């Protein structure tokens with residue numbers, strides 16, 4: 005770049021006080037570039053900038069470059085083969101993608117779909133499909149491509165040409181229930197498990213999970229679990245999508261860890277749903293500095309080849325100056341108008357430029373194309389990206405939203421949601437992309453597939469065969485592993501005797517046992533967001549090491565100690581730092597490794613339970629959709645059990661939140677043996693049987709005695725409840741008490757008080773999962789409804805309680821909705837206590853009294869139920885209230 009005007013506008017320097025001196029410097033730069041090349045120029049200038057900064061110049065902007073392509077025209081790798089053929093093939097795919105949305109909405113406009121986004125992306129996808137993306141084969145482990153969610157019609161249209169989908173299936177777009185083989189709206193592995201690999205449509209989710217996927221591949225390779233060299237993770241991200249914190253929040257990690265197996269393509273069509281992304285600025289320039297600052301290799305693909313001659317002639321920088329002055333809102337408007345408009349409002353900003361394009365017709369000006377829509381420019385960028393080492397690459401590709409939609413949407417504000425095309429727009433689309441369709445066929449939006457022996461189809465097949473097969477494609481199973489039997493956790497099954505421990509400690513011992521088990525030790529992936537010491541896991545730092553791509557470049561402060569802080573190239577722990585979103589992204593990468601890499605890994609992600617679903621719910625949903633297998637451990641759980649931390653920390657509802665995830669098995673165990681049974685069976689189901697489930701288990705930090713596992717309890721632990729301590733009393737009033745987690749101890753104490761103070765028999769049940777009990781209840785009820793003539797089945801809760809008299813009282817450390825889940829299957833009266841309200845700090849005892857879930861409230865609740873049943877006098881309830889000094893007129897805990 006030779007122009008002082010342009011230099012000023014891109015680096016914000018002040019007015020030029022000595023233009024002659026400036027030109028001399030610039031000429032010197034030109035000379036270096038000419039004689040020694042641009043790399044040498046960069047070196048000298050970097051040194052010069054450093055010198056000026058040392059002298060106090062302040063920051064000199066160096067992270068943005070002029071608003072032109074990063075790769076100069078002369079340095080581009082050339083697209084191999086026949087460009088015209090590729091354009092024809094891409095045009096057919098464009099047509100079919102558009103047709104499937106138009107046709108679906110002829111059936112009913114209820115169905116929806118998007119046309120404009122894929123039309124902006126088509127070149128970016130097709131160059132990848134034809135030249136870069138490997139499917140998994142004997143020669144290559146396979147690239148992993150995160151497609152932009154609402155561009156799925158483009159993927160379907162290609163799969164149709166490849167013979168993977170039929171016309172009937174295309175016609176079943178968004179009709180998954182009524183049309184067999186119907187296609188899901190967006191990439192959903194849950195709905196199309198052999199096709200889609202990564203759910204992306206909740207904006208930001210594909211972005212962050214792609215980063216952690218790339219990092220997990222480096223981790224797998226470092227640990228010798230899989231050969232991932234040469235494999236790339238590609239992620240397509242919308243320019244509007246970059247506003248999501250999940251999109252940009254982890255780019256620093258990708259830079260820091262040198263994830264050169266990661267390539268992001270940001271589709272800068274300048275628009276999001278409502279309007280322009282940065283109408284008053286330039287999204288590409290903004291992102292360039294963000295990514296470069298985060299250590300990424302940035303490739304801007306702004307201008308198409310038709311601009312090359314104009315840029316080559318731009319010795320005075322006037323063109324680049326106008327390019328930089330125009331804001332994105334203007335660029336959007338240009339492409340919604342015509343050549344005459346562009347001449348007047350773009351080139352017309354500078355009379356010299358206007359003159360420079362005077363030889364061009366309006367049509368030629370209109371055809372000046374954008375980089376992201378030019379297969380040559382895109383090819384050159386991809387070529388450089390896959391070669392680049394030491395850094396992740398982001399390609400900032402400028403495109404046009406609704407490209408080709410003409411009056412029905414091109415560059416228009418309304419284009420995102422356009423799912424219909426006028427007849428004129430359809431005909432214009434046909435003409436613009438030279439599609440061999442009659443007017444009749446166009447009006448009917450017929451699909452088009454060229455003859456099998458046509459050059460387009462041959463090329464398509466050849467390219468995909470050369471790259472290992474079709475994409476996307478998802479692997480559903482890996483070689484199963486052997487898992488330890490329950491006896492491996494003997495320590496937990498036998499109880500703790502005199503020792504008082506927490507369920508967190510019990511879990512850490514189970515994990516330690518797994519890390520010693522030869523069959524699966526290597527497959528375990530402990531994940532922690534800066535909380536290992538909280539959970540007493542710091543012993544593992546030394547034992548298995550913390551993964552770091554560079555090992556440990558310093559002597560740790562605690563190196564003298566046995567359990568020092570050990571970072572290691574082969575480390576097994578993923579210590580994520582303070583990012584729950586990043587940690588769960590690692591959980592997803594590890595828990596889907598069986599699918600993406602054919603290597604089953606078993607993540608144990610342990611974190612503060614409050615910062616789980618509540619913090620990253622959408623990623624939990626993505627984990628479920630992805631068929632992630634693994635364990636999420638909600639540590640320091642329970643509103644009164646994590647007692648000192650107050651409102652923002654004390655979790656009384658994560659179980660209710662996790663209860664909504666269909667393939668999540670959620671448990672609130674109270675004892676070490678329950679933890680062991682649940683984890684062992686989870687391993688069997690996920691790793692041996694390969695069921696697509698994941699587990700949520702709450703763990704607590706309260707220490708108490710753990711009994712040995714009662715005989716025969718195993719099945720009940722897994723199904724959700726089992727009898728823990730039956731009363732020895734045979735006659736007199738009787739109640740059934742239920743409890744879970746730490747509050748089970750209060751319930752056990754209540755049973756003793758009922759017996760000793762009130763002569764009431766109390767049978768105690770440990771409820772490990774109200775959520776599982778509810779699932780069983782719903783399934784049973786549904787079966788009975790649909791089989792009215794058959795012998796009704798009994799819900800598991802009902803069958804447990806069938807031979808046990810008396811009202812039922814449940815108390816937990818969660819809001820009442822948790823235990824309330826099973827109400828309709830509890831025979832007889834059912835009263836639920838819970839910790840509804842905001843947490844606060846105090847002793848556990850005070851909090852349990854405050855929230856009315858302690859032993860005394862359980863006694864009062866049980867007596868009240870007995871009184872309401874007529875089994876005892878109401879005065880006995882009052883007696884208990886007085887005896888235990890409960891405050892009858894205290895306000896509801898939820899209101900204070």
Ligand SMILES: Cc1ncc(C[n+]2csc(CCOP(=O)(O)OP(=O)(O)O)c2C)c(N)n1
Pocket residue numbers: 121124152154205206207208241242243244245246271273275276277281405420
């Ligand atoms: C978390 C989330 N919020 C909102 C949406 C709804 N939505 C779908 S696409 C879209 C606009 C996307 O714009 P951009 O990222 O620029 O993609 P483009 O279609 O322009 O390529 C919105 C708001 C969503 N899918 N996910």
Ligand SMILES: [Mg+2]
Pocket residue numbers: 242243244271272273274275276281405
């Ligand atoms: Mg956009």
